[in-house]
Amino acid sequence: MEWGVNEWVAVGSAALALASLVLNWLVVRRQTELQYETLRTEMDSAVIAWAHEAIDSVAGASTLARGRGVMYPADEFRRLAHETSQKLSAIADRGRLFFPNEEHDRHGQDKEAAFQGFRPPILDSIVFACGRLDRMAAEGGPDTESAEFLTKCRRLLVSEAQNAIDPRRRKQMLNRLAVGRLDDKTSAFKVAADLGEAMEALYPGYLLQRRDAAWIAAREEMGRRRR
Structure with missing residues (x-):
C-alpha cells in the first residue's frame, strides 16, 4: 500500500491528537495535585x-x-x-x-x-x-x-x-528555614545552650540534660541531616 499525502496527514493528525490528549491528561493531573496540596x-x-x-x-x-x-x-x-x-x-x-x-x-x-x-x-x-x-x-x-x-x-x-x-510538609518547612539561616554564622543551638546553662547556673538541677559542646554538635548534625 502506497501512502499518499492524505494518509500522512491523517497519521499526523492522529499523532497530534494523541499527544494533545496525553498533554491534557498531564495538565489535569498536575492541577488536581496542586488543588489537593492547596486544600491540605x-x-x-x-x-x-x-x-x-x-x-x-x-x-x-x-x-x-x-x-x-x-x-x-x-x-x-x-x-x-x-x-x-x-x-x-x-x-x-x-x-x-x-x-x-x-x-x-x-x-x-x-x-x-x-x-x-x-x-x-x-x-x-x-x-x-x-x-x-x-x-x-x-x-x-x-x-x-x-x-x-x-x-x-x-x-x-x-x-x-x-x-x-503532615510530617512531610513540616520537614520541607524546616528545610526552608534551615536554608534561610545559612548566611547566619551564629549557631542557634549554641545560643540555646548558653541560655540553658545560664538557667542551670541560677537554678541547679533545672536542666535535665546539660548543654555542653557534645550536645551542640549533636543538634547541629541533626539539623544538617534535615537539609
Missing part, C-alpha cells in the same frame, strides 16, 4: 490557628491555678475561670470540625451526630482541662496540683496537634 495547606493552617488558641487557653487555665489567691483574688479568679472555661468549651466544639469522634455506632447514640462516639485524645486534652478548671474553688492559695494537671493537658494537646500536621 489550608487545612493545616486552620488546624494550626485552632491549636494556637487552644494552647493559649489551656496555658491561661494553668496560670489561673498557680496564681489563685496570690495574683487573683477570689472574685477575679471566679470571673476569669468562668471566661476561660467557656472559651475552652467552645474551642473543644470547634475542634470537632477537624477531629470528629470515632466509633459513632458504639457509643452515644442518644446524642447529636457530632457528639456520638468517642472523642480523640486531642479533644480530651481540652475537655479535661475545662472540667478541671470548672471544679476549682475560687478560694485558697495556689493550686499546684491542678496546674500540673493542666500542663499535662497542654502537652498532650501540643503533641497531638503536631501529629495532625
Whole structure:
C-alpha cells in the first residue's frame, strides 16, 4: 500500500491528537495535585490557628491555678475561670470540625451526630482541662496540683496537634528555614545552650540534660541531616 499525502496527514493528525490528549491528561493531573496540596495547606493552617488558641487557653487555665489567691483574688479568679472555661468549651466544639469522634455506632447514640462516639485524645486534652478548671474553688492559695494537671493537658494537646500536621510538609518547612539561616554564622543551638546553662547556673538541677559542646554538635548534625 502506497501512502499518499492524505494518509500522512491523517497519521499526523492522529499523532497530534494523541499527544494533545496525553498533554491534557498531564495538565489535569498536575492541577488536581496542586488543588489537593492547596486544600491540605489550608487545612493545616486552620488546624494550626485552632491549636494556637487552644494552647493559649489551656496555658491561661494553668496560670489561673498557680496564681489563685496570690495574683487573683477570689472574685477575679471566679470571673476569669468562668471566661476561660467557656472559651475552652467552645474551642473543644470547634475542634470537632477537624477531629470528629470515632466509633459513632458504639457509643452515644442518644446524642447529636457530632457528639456520638468517642472523642480523640486531642479533644480530651481540652475537655479535661475545662472540667478541671470548672471544679476549682475560687478560694485558697495556689493550686499546684491542678496546674500540673493542666500542663499535662497542654502537652498532650501540643503533641497531638503536631501529629495532625503532615510530617512531610513540616520537614520541607524546616528545610526552608534551615536554608534561610545559612548566611547566619551564629549557631542557634549554641545560643540555646548558653541560655540553658545560664538557667542551670541560677537554678541547679533545672536542666535535665546539660548543654555542653557534645550536645551542640549533636543538634547541629541533626539539623544538617534535615537539609
